[in-house]
Amino acid sequence: MDAPDSSLSIEIRSKSVEQTLEPLVTQITNLISEATSPSKRSGSKTTRQKALERGGNAVYQAVERFVTVGEELGLTNPEVFDDMTNACTEAREAALSIQNGVSSQEPENEDLAQGARKLLSAVTRMLLLADRVHASQAAESVKRVNTVLAQIQNASDLSKFVHEFSELGAALVQVGRTTGERQNDAKDDVIRAHLASHRSILERSTSLLHATCRSALRHPQTSSSLTARSQVIDMMSAALSSLEKLLGGHIPTIPHVDTAHHAIVQLERALDENAPLSELLDTLCETTHDFTDSPYTNHDERERVLALTHLCCNEEDKNRLRNTTSALRSQLESIARNHVVDLTKSEIIADVTNAIAASASRADEVSTKITESCEQIVDACTLIRHVSSAQSHLVSIEHTINYIRSLAPLMSSCASTLARHQDSQMAIDSFDACVSSWKAIVEQVMALLKEIVPVVYAGHELQAAARVVDEVTAGGESSSINQESRQIVHRAKTMSAAAFSVYLFTRGEGPLRTTNELFEHATQLASDGETLANEVRNLTVVRGEIAVRIERLEGACCKLQSALCTPSCGKAATFNKVDQVVTRVKLLMQTVAQLVTACLLIATSPGNSKTDIGSLPVGLDAL
Structure with a gap:
């Protein structure tokens, strides 16, 4: 054998x-x-x-x-x-x-x-x-598309092009099905992100190919129309080549780039471990240069980043340094968000269209405007990369940058063709296809931002709520309270530690690695919240502020459980569910902090024997 x-x-x-x-x-x-x-x-x-x-x-x-x-x-x-x-x-x-x-x-x-x-x-x-074998069959369908692409590029008349394009459509449907199955079946988020990005390029390029090929056949003497067709085919060929490698088991490496998120994480870890900070602070300062050097960052935002960076480098107190890095992180995320919002306000399409209509001789001006807009999108993607924690997001951002840099010269070629043939429907359709792809890429950048930043913001608020609980319970542990009351404090501290794990999940760190683990963890948190409410209630008959806090805690637990029961089929639904769960956990921890604070304030207040005993847990009134 x-x-x-x-x-x-x-x-x-x-x-x-x-x-x-x-x-x-x-x-x-x-x-x-x-x-x-x-x-x-x-x-x-x-x-x-x-x-x-x-x-x-x-x-x-x-x-x-x-x-x-x-x-x-x-x-x-x-x-x-x-x-x-x-x-x-x-x-x-x-x-x-x-x-x-x-x-x-x-x-x-x-x-x-x-x-x-x-x-x-x-x-x-x-x-x-x-x-x-399944991957090999998918790779064969990819090779078939490459073969048909070569035939389309050599098509010399419209009837032959129509025949070849119909074959391409059937082949692309097969590629979409097989690579979609591979994407859904992949365990690794990074591989799924690579497959999704290349499949997205093929999907967008189909309409571009159809329009540019018809324009090239209609205007064979115009070099820009032939160039546009070649550019689309090159984009599709590159995506197909990458898909074929992925299906063959090749895992692409992402070029290492120091990001602000990673620098802040390393700095916070060093603070926890009492490690040297000098080199980490230098790295953090370097990563903020993309924000301060960007021509799209306004003066006030730039000054705030520079001031916070200066404070980080000169702060000796570790607690204040931690707070400053947190403020810097929030400021960088805010700038990234503003840059993406600015993209939606860009008037690049109107400017280019007006320049084309004005004169065919303004082709250089059109190309310059397109290049500038391309750099603005790349700049926004660069800043999003700095605030992202997940590897899959870094992959998506890298592919988005590469795609927009390929789309910009293609759009310039189509604009040049339209400037020379302004009455040609083929040239108009070719340029319109580029415009549609341009708008789609801006929407994709916005979607990436929504995936990254909202959960990050909710995570920071959750961290703040967990820290409040830690501070409150630390005061309770140092007080001379009885065993029953200490049980409440211990329960709150346990929930705080669990909530901090949820916060780490939003940063791509900590023990929770998958969304299922997050949901199971949050389910236990909701259960612990209900237990805490019952422990406080069972100590005595409660009234007043304590009763209100208990009701709010039970309401927060109910809201978290409701979010956990939401079905999540697909990427978008899962993301929305994660966002809801993190937000509800934050609300839960805020109510825990309020309840424990109310109990401890009453328990440790001077002369509390005169306080209404109905508003105190048993044992706290005896102090």
């Missing part, structure tokens, strides 16, 4: 492979646990043995179904035939070994464990090979 392909990575990158393996892993684990458990061996051997035999047979039958499908896949795909045959043979032998092992009177633990490892390894290789 040939050795298995050592180049096949066992790393699982597809959600479908994990989901397919999970029930088999559970079935094998339960079977072996049952067979080797000492507590089970004292029972009726006949009954137990029959159950084990049924379990072993079920595992063998399940594996046999896997193997049958795998062998058929190997026969129809010669490139994986040898590897698939080896994996199928190994899986069948391992399943038979497990079946025989659990059916014996005294199963050997080591033999069963070894058989389980071999079986899972073989089945995993089979699934990865099947995944490779």
Whole structure:
């Protein structure tokens, strides 16, 4: 038997492979646990043995179904035939070994464990090979589009172009379907972002290709119309080439860029660890240069950034330095948001259209205006990158910058063609297609900002609320209060720590890595909030301010639970749900701080024996 392909990575990158393996892993684990458990061996051997035999047979039958499908896949795909045959043979032998092992009177633990490892390894290789075949089929559809693109570029008359373009449409539909499946199946957010960006370029470029090709066929003597067609085809070819590499398992590397967000995170971490700050402060100052050097940053914003940066570099008190870096972060996010808003107010389209209508000789002016507008969008993207924490956002921003830099010269070419043929419908359609893509890219930048900044702002407010709870409970721990009251303080501190983990999630840090983990964490927070309200209420009959605070806390818990029950199918819905959950957690922690503060103020106030006992938890009135 040939050795298995050592180049096949066992790393699982597809959600479908994990989901397919999970029930088999559970079935094998339960079977072996049952067979080797000492507590089970004292029972009726006949009954137990029959159950084990049924379990072993079920595992063998399940594996046999896997193997049958795998062998058929190997026969129809010669490139994986040898590897698939080896994996199928190994899986069948391992399943038979497990079946025989659990059916014996005294199963050997080591033999069963070894058989389980071999079986899972073989089945995993089979699934990865099947995944490779699927990726290869997707790559073939990409190659087909490249072939049709070359034929379109060589089309010399309209009828041939129409025929080739209809073939391209069918091929692009296939690429969209297969790459969409790969995107949804990818476990890695970065890979999903790369696939989404390249698929988006292909989708936008289809209308551009149709318009520029018709313009080139209508005006073959105008060099700018031929250039525009070539530019669109080059954009599509580059996207297709990148897609093909991604489908082949290549993971692109993102050029490292020091961002303001990363610099502030490193500085805050150094403050917590009492590490040297000098180099980190220098890096932070350098990352703010993109904000202060931008021609689109107004004077007041620039002065505020410079002042906050100066304070950071000269502040010796760590608490004040932490507050200053937080203020700087908020200021940088505000500037990034303002730059994106300014894009929506740009009159570049009207300016270019007016220049075209005025005179064909003003082509240089048109090109200059387009270039300037391109740089404004790139500038906004650069600032968004500085305040972003997620790698997937950095990937999307990088692709957006590359796309707008490709779109700008294309738009100049189409504008030049229109300036020379202002009555040509083909030239008008070509320029209009560029305008539509230009507007779409501005909307995409706005969408990126909405994904990044709102959650960040909510996260900062949540951090502030958690810190208030910490400060309040720190005062409670230092007070001479009884055990029941300390329980309330301890509960509030636990919730504060949990809320801080939610805040770290908004920065792409901390123990919470996925949205599901965030939602589970928030569910526990809501439960803890209800428990805290009950603990305060059960200590005595409450009235007045304490009763109001308890009602507000229970309302905040209810709102958080309502947000957690919201269905989230798709990227946009999931993002909105995360935003709602973070905001509701912030509200919850604010009400916790208010309740605990009210209790401690009453408990520690001088002469509180004269206070209405109905507004105090039991124990707090005895101080």
